Amino acid sequence: MEAFAVPGLPEFEAGDDIAHEIEAASDLRDGDVVCVASTVVSKVEGRTADLADYPAGPRAREIAARLEELTGDERDPRFAQAVLEESTDLVMDEPFLLTETRFGHVGVNAGIDRSNTGGAELLLLPRRPSESAERIRDGLDADVSVVVTDTSGRSFRHGQTGVAIGWAGIPASRDWRGETDRDGHELEVTVESVVDELAATANLVSGEGDDGTPAVVVRDWAFGDHEGSENLYRDVEGDFVRQALRGWRYDGD
Incomplete structure (x- = not known):
């Protein structure tokens, strides 16, 4: 696959049309994934x-x-x-x-x-990022998917990476459960968070700080013949790390 930043985009302000600016600055094709930084989405939405x-x-x-x-x-x-x-x-x-x-x-x-x-x-952050992604997608002529991205730290690791906070035209994840590995063992828990992986790919290309660019196109990537899911965030009942944190207190050491 190929990932490239959309060149020449302006400094976005409240009320600007993100889709129009991306359309004018790039030659989008059906099947592309357009990753847009949440910062510009927030700006145009007056957040x-x-x-x-x-x-x-x-x-x-x-x-x-x-x-x-x-x-x-x-x-x-x-x-x-x-x-x-x-x-x-x-x-x-x-x-x-x-x-x-x-x-x-x-x-x-x-x-x-x-x-x-x-x-x-x-x-x-945008109030409803997936709705923001849908509005951008509706404004583009090509049949694309849109992912709204943000940078986020991760438990147990140093540094930040791009993550998806909103998406449209693509499921959040693809489900490998029920398929087999190379040894013939059935996969029981593997659900791949494709929107996060696409967001991380975009973050590698878009950069950080004052060199950052707000939109990246991922081309020639396909979701594949898998079941999809819209579930990205764990329910509290099944999020054991969050449950443990609720009973934890910082001791200052």
């Missing part, structure tokens, strides 16, 4: 904010004071308030905030960004 928009409540002030005590760094309780308002579940509250967003993604600080914000203090 920018300032700290003044989040007067801190008692819980936010408590969290900020505790994090400041643990880290020695000054913490703004208004930022903690923004994280709380963008979350449905506070998985960890020390030594950093790990939360579940309203669309199911679990990440640090509800995915709120303080870089590449387009002049605002905060850039929030």
Whole structure:
């Protein structure tokens, strides 16, 4: 397969048409996968904010004071308030905030960004990224799939990688269960998160920092003859790591 950045895209602002700009800058083909950074999706959807928009409540002030005590760094309780308002579940509250967003993604600080914000203090994740992906897909002439990506840290590993937070025109995963390996053993648990793998591929090409490009096309990749699934985020009942974290407390060592 081939992956390449879409060249010459503008600095996106609220109300801009992402699909139109991608269409004008690239020769899309049926079957392509278009990966779009969540930062530009958030910008065009007006998901920018300032700290003044989040007067801190008692819980936010408590969290900020505790994090400041643990880290020695000054913490703004208004930022903690923004994280709380963008979350449905506070998985960890020390030594950093790990939360579940309203669309199911679990990440640090509800995915709120303080870089590449387009002049605002905060850039929030899209409210419903899969709906955002569908709107972009509907605006493109070619029959493509769209994945909205973000960068995310991973448990047990250093560094960040690209992950999918929204998708359209493609299942989230392909299910290998019931098929056999090269030794003839039946696969019982293998469900491949293809949208995450495509997002990671795009992240390799798009780059980071001020060299980053907001859209990547993956070409000549096929989902294959597999069952698909829309399940990407674990249910709490089956997420044993999250259950363990709920009973864990940071001791500062």
